[in-house]
Each structure stands twice: as C-alpha cells, then as structure tokens.
Amino acid sequence: MRSSTLIKISIATLLVTIPTLTLAQSCEDDCIKYYGMGREQCEYLCGSQLMSLSLAQVNLTEQERDFVIQYRNQSRQIRDQVEERTYELLETVYEELDTQSEILNNKRQKLQRQTEQKVNQTVEKINREIPYLQKFVVATVENTTDQVVAQLPQVEQQVVAEVDQVVKTVQEKLPQVQDQFEAKLDQVVDQVVAQLPQAEAQAVKEFNQAIAQVKKELPKIQKKLLKAINETSTKNQKKADKYKVKAERLIEQLEELTDDVFRQVDLEENKIAEQLGLEVIVRPVEVEEDREDEWAQQVLVDSGLIEESVSEDMTLMITLILSTVAAIGMIAYLIVKRIKNQVEKAQLYRQDDIAQDRNEKLVDIEQYLQKVMTY
Numbered sequence: 001m002r003s004s005t006l007i008k009i010s011i012a013t014l015l016v017t018i019p020t021l022t023l024a025q026s027c028e029d030d031c032i033k034y035y036g037m038g039r040e041q042c043e044y045l046c047g048s049q050l051m052s053l054s055l056a057q058v059n060l061t062e063q064e065r066d067f068v069i070q071y072r073n074q075s076r077q078i079r080d081q082v083e084e085r086t087y088e089l090l091e092t093v094y095e096e097l098d099t100q101s102e103i104l105n106n107k108r109q110k111l112q113r114q115t116e117q118k119v120n121q122t123v124e125k126i127n128r129e130i131p132y133l134q135k136f137v138v139a140t141v142e143n144t145t146d147q148v149v150a151q152l153p154q155v156e157q158q159v160v161a162e163v164d165q166v167v168k169t170v171q172e173k174l175p176q177v178q179d180q181f182e183a184k185l186d187q188v189v190d191q192v193v194a195q196l197p198q199a200e201a202q203a204v205k206e207f208n209q210a211i212a213q214v215k216k217e218l219p220k221i222q223k224k225l226l227k228a229i230n231e232t233s234t235k236n237q238k239k240a241d242k243y244k245v246k247a248e249r250l251i252e253q254l255e256e257l258t259d260d261v262f263r264q265v266d267l268e269e270n271k272i273a274e275q276l277g278l279e280v281i282v283r284p285v286e287v288e289e290d291r292e293d294e295w296a297q298q299v300l301v302d303s304g305l306i307e308e309s310v311s312e313d314m315t316l317m318i319t320l321i322l323s324t325v326a327a328i329g330m331i332a333y334l335i336v337k338r339i340k341n342q343v344e345k346a347q348l349y350r351q352d353d354i355a356q357d358r359n360e361k362l363v364d365i366e367q368y369l370q371k372v373m374t375y
Contacts, residue, residue, distance in 0.1 A: 027071050037064075046071065
C-alpha cells in the first residue's frame with residue numbers, strides 16, 4: 001500500500017476519534033467556565049448515565065436543563081460529523097484495497113507466466129540432452145563389459161590356483177587331524193567304559209528308591225480308594241432310600257385313586273343294573289406285561305426319577321410298581337368300557353333320561369382313567 005494512502009487514512013482516523021475523545025472534557029470545562037456550576041454538578045450533567053435518560057425522567061433546574069439540551073445538541077452534531085467522516089474513511093480504504101488487490105493479481109499472473117516459461121525451457125533442455133546421455137551410458141557399459149571380459153582369464157587362473165592351494169593344505173594336514181580324532185575318540189570310549197559300573201549302580205539304586213516309595217504310598221492310596229468307594233456306596237444308598245420313599249407314597253396315592261374308581265364304578269354299575277334289570281358280572285382281566293427290566297430302567301433314567309448308579313433291586317421294585325399301576329388302570333378302564341357297552345345296548349330298548357345321564361358320567365370316568373394311564 002502506498003505511503004500517501006496510509007497518511008490519508010491516519011489523518012481521517014484522527015479526525016474521527018479526536019472529537020469523540022475531547023467532547024466529555026470540553027463539556028465539563030464549558031459547564032464550569034460559562035455556567036459557573038461546581039465540578040461534581042458538571043460531572044453529573046456531562047455523565048453518560050444522565051445522557052441516556054430523557055429530561056422528563058430527571059429533576060433539573062432551568063439552567064441545568066438549558067445546559068444539558070445545548071450539550072446534547074452539540075454531541076449530536078459531533079456524532080453526525082464522525083459518522084460522515086467514518087463513511088468517507090471506509091470508502092477510501094475500500095478503494096485502496098481494490099487497487100492493491102488488482103496490483104497483486106497482476107503480479108501473481110506475471111509470476112505464473114514466468115514460472116511456466118522457465119519450466120518449459122527446462123523440459124526442452126532435458127529432452128535435447130537425453131540422446132547424449134543415452135549414448136554416454138551405453139558407451140560406459142560397453143567399456144566396462146570389455147574390461148571385465150578381458151580380465152576373466154586372469155581371475156579364473158587365480159581362483160584355480162587358490163583352490164589347488166587349499167586342497168593341497170587339507171591333504172597335508174588330513175592324516176594329523178585323523179590321528180587326533182581317533183585318539184580323542186578312544187579317550188572318550190575309555191571314560192565311558194570306566195563309568196559304566198557306577199552308572200549301573202546309580203540306576204539300580206534309583207529304581208529301588210522308586211519301588212520303596214511306591215510301597216510306602218500304596219496303603220494311603222488304598223485307604224483313599226476305599227473311602228471313595230464307601231462314600232459313593234453311601235450316597236447311592238441314600239438316593240435309593242429316597243426313591244423308595246417316593247415310590248411308596250406313589251403306590252399309596254394310586255391305591256387310593258384305584259379304590260375310589262372302583263367304588264364309583266360299583267355304584268354306577270349297581271344303579272344301572274337296578275334301573276335296567278341287567279346283571280353285571282365282573283371277571284378278572286389278564287394284562288400282558290410287555291415291558292422288560294432294561295427298558296423300564298432306561299425310561300426311569302431318562303425321566304430323571306433315578307440315576308444310573310441306583311442298584312438293580314431298586315430298578316426292579318420301581319418297575320414292579322409301574323407294572324402294578326398299569327394293570328390296575330387297565331382293569332378299571334375295561335370295567336368302565338364294558339359297563340358303557342351294556343348301557344349303550346340298553347339304550348336301544350329304553351331311551352330314557354336316566355340311562356343317558358349315567359352314560360355321560362361313565363364317559364367322564366373313562367376320560368379320567370385314560371389321562372391317568374397316559375401319565
């Protein structure tokens with residue numbers, strides 16, 4: 001930026017800021033000098049707090065009111081002048097910034113053109129020098145190759161002579177090295193043979209110590225093993241007793257249920273026989289047992305009632321219980337089934353409400369027994 005422009009901007013800035021800075025001080029001086037008021041009163045009248053209020057909001061004398069009005073008018077004039085000079089200053093700054101921006105843009109374009117020109121010149125120069133460089137490299141490589149090829153016979157003769165010398169040296173020293181090796185080998189063999197009795201005795205000693213240690217620990221191992229077997233047996237016995245109690249309770253509940261079913265069946269049978277004049281003959285029913293012991297035990301294990309460690313006697317007892325329950329349920333089911341068939345036959349002759357009601361009750365009993373057998 002040019003120095004004359006900077007001077008103009010500095011002067012304009014001073015013209016803007018000086019009136020604003022000197023306004024407050026000149027207000028107090030004029031108040032004291034021309035109106036004869038005290039300093040504190042003038043500081044109050046010239047203060048920013050009073051200037052921000054309207055005259056109707058403050059209690060002033062006629063003299064104080066005239067002074068404040070005159071000071072406010074003067075402040076308004078100075079503020080207008082400052083705004084006008086500020087706009088002029090901003091316009092000057094913007095004009096100077098535009099001028100400098102244009103100058104800088106021109107310099108940047110000029111520098112860019114110069115840089116591109118130098119780059120192009122350098123590339124052209126390199127392209128001109130490439131053929132000469134290629135010829136120089138090829139000549140250097142060919143010269144080096146010729147030198148190497150010329151020296152190959154000498155290098156080969158030197159290598160062969162060195163190899164022959166090494167072979168000759170090895171052949172001369174080979175008998176001596178072989179004698180030393182055989183002597184060392186004989187010495188090692190003698191040492192090993194001399195130490196064999198001691199090693200054998202040490203091995204026998206360690207073996208005997210191991211046998212003694214095993215014999216010493218054997219009673220402890222047997223004791224631990226017997227203890228584990230006893231604990232396992234006691235645990236299994238407790239489980240068997242527990243399952244036995246559960247089985248006994250199950251038998252008692254099933255017997256009570258079976259007795260109730262038979263009593264209900266007898267009552268219904270007697271009522272139907274009395275009403276229909278039929279004679280009911282109950283015959284024992286043979287139930288085939290097609291469950292084997294192994295199958296029953298596997299079912300109990302799978303269902304979680306017993307574990308595989310329970311004894312065979314316990315498995316046999318539970319199998320017998322289940323077989324008995326199945327037989328009792330089958331007998332009750334067949335009895336009810338036969339009574340139902342008789343009732344259905346009787347309904348062919350007497351279609352009355354009493355027989356129909358009894359038949360419905362028998363159907364309920366039949367369904368209940370089917371659920372019991374399924375369980």
